[in-house]
Amino acid sequence: MVLLENLSIPSFTAAVRAFFAAEGIVTVEDFLLHDLHKFLAVAEQSAVCVDVKEAVVEALSYLENLQEKWKDGLGLSQQPVGYLSLGCESIDKLLEGGIQEGTLTELVGASSTGKTQICMQAAACAAYNQQCSVIYVDTCGAFSSQRVAHMLGGMLGSLLQVEEQRTELTLSLKSIERIAVFDIFSLLTFLQGTYDKLLTESENWRLRLLIIDSVSSVISPVLGGNHSQGHALMISVGQILKKLAARQRLAILFTNHTVAGIGGQPRPALGGSWKSVPHTRLMLSHDSPRSDVYRMSILKHTGQCCSRQTTFRIGRAGLHSFDTREVATGR
Template sequence: MDWERLNLDPRIINAVKKACVRSAKDILSLSSPGLQRLTHLSRSDVHVLRTAVAAEHRRCRPVTALELSLGEWSSLQPGHRLSLACPVLDELLRGGLPLNGITELAGESATGKTQFGLQLCLSVQYPQDYGGLGSGAVYICTEDSFPIKRLRHLITRQSRLRPHVPPALIRSLRFSDSIYIEHAADVEALQACVSQRVPMLLERGLVRLVVVDSVAALFRTEFQADEAIERARHLLAFSGILHRLSNTYGAPVLCINQVSDVVDGPNPGRCDYGMVGSKVLPALGLAWANEVLVRLMLRREEACLRSGGQTSATRSLEVVFAPHLPRSSCLCGVWDEGVKGLPREGLETQPQCPT
């Protein structure tokens, strides 16, 4: 490291060089007493040294919990998140998916979880000015085959989903060429995929989004009830890789998850890890919940929505927990052009969807 570029007293720089400290990692990884013994500097000098090195290498200024809560940190604004291509959904998530950490989307079958994954694979390819990241996506399938027909249909409807984006920009994006599809048949194949092939795509700048559909399928089927410890070990290794990739490359990770039935406890209407009033919880238990930054849940309601001449089953998307979001929800539907949220006021509903 070039110590001369730091705004430090020459006496401190000479002490660091004399101690043969060559990198910022050596400064930040050692304790303050350890640096004092190594460099023979005073406690205050070591504090000045560590502060200067940290300021040189951190990507952004420190942020307080209050700033996170109020949404005042610049990197949490819409331009620094991955948009869901819908103003209502983006408002619920304060701009979209965070670029660092795992976002989980859980729900029962046929709630529309895969639709969200497909929509994000298209949204990530837009420039940052339009809520994207200007790169592709990798979609890892562990259950069903990849829904290529639905993806192609969504591509043809992008101008309807995004009417404010210039048509020339939409036509210039080669959506299909920027989505890399992986199939994992077992946990070993899944681990190899995220530890070997996905890092290559991220390092080359070919992708900035990782979607796993679904995270529970393999971990549920390959481990028996008496193998909970072994399952947790593999699950934590898998989530550790995802966290490392997300934090290293600033790539959001969306993990689609299944649900499990729960037995009513003393407070059946309250559930800190799932939707309020729901009798299901995201699968894989607390071991997985502790690895998730943002937990979202989808629920299919009885009534239907009508909008623009189309009818869709009503879905409720709820923020279960997140470090920067309150617990809240919105209604949404899966339409011909994609997933869109709708304000609760002024909705036209009907008791049942037509068959």
């Protein structure tokens, strides 16, 4: 059996190891079989609460990465990498193809920085260009079928006759299923139900993209205050999202708001415990409310340096390229 203290995890300090051991968690097997909800609830009453939460997140991430390496070594993960285009040349170029299947992509930004617009265009592109099913989890009532229709209309352009356009538009809209979810418990129930359905109907269900706009609006209310199990619930959301992405090869896109960081600079909300969840983290900004030009910067990416950004426009028919350049973002 592998002892937890033998893993290369910086947050496993002597105090944290002692707390784990007091709860009967000494080996990796103990950790994987333990009820993390109850464990983190107990940790809330401890002086090392923050350190324990960080150690749990790092351990889960470490073991997940180790599992992927084992799969690669056994030749079990040789599927070609797939990407879903966002229908905007500059953004697709920045991401080297678009949203990567089998990974979690997070859009971070303040209000009115284009997060929902990107989500709706991603849904429209996947439904029309990839002819696949899309689930759009709407947690704040921002989804607009009319807006998606405008985006689809821009993609169809004048290449088709009017009747053909109507047919394609109708088929694409039907491929996008909007789900209204307004609390974290409903979100967890929905995600688990989706996972179970994919296990039994994966051959008949062409689901390739799952969007949650926004994940922070259902997680933030249960963090802090008297909600002692808030972090455990947040970790559960991250776990099942990663499980959906990895095992079902889904591209998962979700949004997160910003909070004030050092010097007043915006930083992603939900804290350090959430930081390891997304594989790709993209920061959105909008310099002037009078301008239609927006900026996307890479904060985190599995295969790229975090010093690249691009600008794009948001018009009536959706997102359009502006220009692409590499700069030091300083983040």
